[in-house]
Amino acid sequence: MRLLTSLVLPAALLLGACGASETTAAPVAETETAAEPAAEEAAIAVEVRDAFIVQPPEGRDVTGGGLYASVSGGALTLIGATTPAASNVELHTMSMENDMMQMRKVESFPVTAETPLVLERGGNHLMFFGLGPIEVGSQVDLSLTFTDESGTEIKVDTKAEVVPPAG
Numbered sequence: 673m674r675l676l677t678s679l680v681l682p683a684a685l686l687l688g689a690c691g692a693s694e695t696t697a698a699p700v701a702e703t704e705t706a707a708e709p710a711a712e713e714a715a716i717a718v719e720v721r722d723a724f725i726v727q728p729p730e731g732r733d734v735t736g737g738g739l740y741a742s743v744s745g746g747a748l749t750l751i752g753a754t755t756p757a758a759s760n761v762e763l764h765t766m767s768m769e770n771d772m773m774q775m776r777k778v779e780s781f782p783v784t785a786e787t788p789l790v791l792e793r794g795g796n797h798l799m800f801f802g803l804g805p806i807e808v809g810s811q812v813d814l815s816l817t818f819t820d821e822s823g824t825e826i827k828v829d830t831k832a833e834v835v836p837p838a839g
C-alpha cells in the first residue's frame with residue numbers, strides 16, 4: 673500500500689506542473705497566430721447557418737430543405753450541395769404558375785453582401801433525392817460548394833437539422 677501511495681503523489685504533482693506550463697506558453701501561441709500570412713484568403717468570408725432537411729413522409733425518399741448563407745468581402749455563387757444522407761441534392765426555385773406551385777432545377781444561386789441567400793420552404797430551396805432514413809431532431813452533414821468571382825471553388829461544411837414536415 674505504501675508503494676501505491678508514493679506512485680500516486682508524484683503523478684498529481686506532474687499534472688499540476690503541466691497546467692502551469694500551459695499558462696506560460698500562451699503568449700507564444702499568440703505570436704504565431706499574428707504571423708499568419710492569410711490576409712488575402714480571409715478577404716471573403718461566408719457564413720452558413722440554420723440549414724435544415726424536412727423529414728419526408730413515410731415511404732418517400734425525396735424532400736426539401738434550406739439554409740441561410742451570407743458573405744462579406746465579395747460575392748459567391750452556390751453551385752451545389754452534397755450529403756451522405758442522400759444520393760443527390762439539387763438547387764430548386766419555386767414559383768406560382770397558373771395557380772400551381774412549380775419547382776425548377778437551377779444550376780446556381782447568387783450570394784452577395786447585399787442579398788444573403790435564403791433557401792426555405794415555399795421558396796428557393798434544396799431538394800434531396802434518394803434520402804436514407806433520417807430522424808427528426810438529428811443533425812446531418814451538409815457540404816456546400818460555392819465559387820468566387822474568379823471561379824475558385826470554396827467548400828463549406830455545415831450541419832442540417834432534420835425538421836418535421838410542415839403542420
Ligand SMILES: [Cu+2]
Nearest residue numbers: 764775798799
Ligand atoms: Cu424542389
